[in-house]
């Protein structure tokens with residue numbers, strides 16, 4: 134897999150002395166959608182701003198298509214588009230002028246056919262002559278995307294693309310991002326919404342208190358998250374599990390009253406029916422049984438709340 138963006142050993146300590154990023158290293162692959170998850174203040178925007186050259190790292194190296202984003206700033210920056218969290222456009226300008234002007238800022242020659250193409254792709258063509266102030270919030274967000282795409286970047290950063298956006302617009306946005314991916318753009322987005330990462334991402338990174346604590350392909354993460362648990366509350370405590378139940382995922386509580394069986398739906402496991410059969414054959418009776426399933430949300434919350442970093 135080709136690496137389009139390589140981040141190594143990035144640290145950022147703000148002037149206030151606050152260490153916002155701690156030794157971040159990450160490679161982004163061609164054509165993937167990478168979701169960076171983290172709570173408020175985790176460091177997501179700081180990282181994106183460093184990559185895009187808006188904030189200076191205290192140490193570390195960022196390379197965009199092999200170009201150092203400090204020493205070869207122009208080349209590196211020309212490959213990157215950024216849709217910032219805050220909507221900032223000149224309200225009195227038209228959509229067309231705003232997007233065209235943005236392209237000019239990167240020193241790219243005029244290309245009306247390309248601008249037309251992205252405005253159509255973003256369903257903004259009908260509004261091309263409208264002043265930005267006359268557009269709805271969702272349309273303004275699309276204008277921000279059009280601006281970010283105006284100089285034909287190969288990597289697009291979307292910082293909280295759907296913050297404060299209603300459900301239907303969020304779905305439209307997802308469609309749009311998938312469409313961009315099909316045109317060969319690599320996409321990195323930050324989000325608070327777990328479902329957004331679940332829906333969109335090929336890989337997920339979790340950032341907590343300035344540290345990148347996990348990077349996983351979504352499918353693998355979902356398998357971890359797909360864990361289920363069966364809990365059996367016994368009538369009588371037992372001192373230890375019978376030999377036939379000494380299996381992976383089966384455990385007994387300290388008071389000998391609860392047997393739990395944790396399994397993941399994808400992998401082979403001996404099955405609930407089998408466990409119940411063994412219990413019956415061992416004359417172990419239970420008065421209650423319940424199953425539970427951890428969600429992506431559970432895992433994420435437990436990851437970001439852990440006091441000490443163990444990963």
Ligand SMILES: Nc1ncnc2c1ncn2[C@@H]1O[C@H](COP(=O)(O)OP(=O)(O)OP(=O)(O)O)[C@@H](O)[C@H]1O
Nearest residue numbers: 147149151153171172173174175176177178179180
């Ligand atoms: N210019 C600055 N000076 C000092 N501290 C800053 C500065 N900018 C950001 N920070 C701090 O760095 C930390 C990371 O902020 P950042 O904006 O990167 O977080 P985030 O993960 O994007 O959060 P959110 O989801 O709320 O946007 C926060 O504690 C923030 O207060």
